[in-house]
Amino acid sequence: MPRCVYHIQRGWAKMIKHHLERDGLLIAPVTEGDLLQIWLWYSDVERYKHATGLDKPITFEKMRDKYMEARCSRWEFFFKVVEKQHGIMLGVVKGRVHYLLKDEAWISSILIDEAYQGAGVGHAVVSMLEEYFRSVWLIRWLYTGVLTSNIAGLEFWRSMGFMEVRKTRYQIVLNDRPEDIVIMAKNLECGSSLRCACADL
Numbered sequence: 389m390p391r392c393v394y395h396i397q398r399g400w401a402k403m404i405k406h407h408l409e410r411d412g413l414l415i416a417p418v419t420e421g422d423l424l425q426i427w428l429w430y431s432d433v434e435r436y437k438h439a440t441g442l443d444k445p446i447t448f449e450k451m452r453d454k455y456m457e458a459r460c461s462r463w464e465f466f467f468k469v470v471e472k473q474h475g476i477m478l479g480v481v482k483g484r485v486h487y488l489l490k491d492e493a494w495i496s497s498i499l500i501d502e503a504y505q506g507a508g509v510g511h512a513v514v515s516m517l518e519e520y521f522r523s524v525w526l527i528r529w530l531y532t533g534v535l536t537s538n539i540a541g542l543e544f545w546r547s548m549g550f551m552e553v554r555k556t557r558y559q560i561v562l563n564d565r566p567e568d569i570v571i572m573a574k575n576l577e578c579g580s581s582l583r584c585a586c587a588d589l
Contacts, residue, residue, distance in 0.1 A: 409472065412471065554570075
């Protein structure tokens with residue numbers, strides 16, 4: 389039976405600090421020591437612009453600012469995805485719990501290193517997050533936003549059971565062209581094909 393283990397890393401920071409483990413994958417809070425690799429991903433705009441929403445490289449200082457913004461918010465998460473056996477960081481996922489509508493959460497960005505795409509890592513990460521938010525936060529609705537030009541991204545979220553709920557026009561400029569964003573949602577109360585034993589350590 390797949391097993392999810394959730395536990396909290398104590399510290400001064402307010403950012404959501406749970407660790408999730410299952411089937412050799414670890415989802416854990418990003419640390420300052422991870423920022424160089426994450427910055428390299430964010431700077432590779434040709435490969436990862438749909439994941440980051442950026443069409444121009446950012447400075448390392450800007451990357452650190454994004455990390456500090458998440459770290460100082462009790463509602464945000466900035467997780468790394470690690471292949472646990474060898475300690476290889478495979479990607480990152482970022483988002484927040486809605487601070488007013490506490491039964492809603494958003495995944496604002498998920499980035500998996502190109503070398504590990506197509507191996508089911510993204511599906512596993514989203515599945516683990518669904519279990520976590522449903523079990524720990526009692527989240528009913530999980531949302532994400534996908535650029536209309538990101539055909540592969542739209543298909544990925546549809547394959548995870550997300551449905552298109554609305555479209556926002558010209559919310560982002562990518563390659564000097566305004567892009568619409570498709571808002572997609574999944575009702576987590578509908579259940580899951582996964583079984584998950586959860587323990588706080």
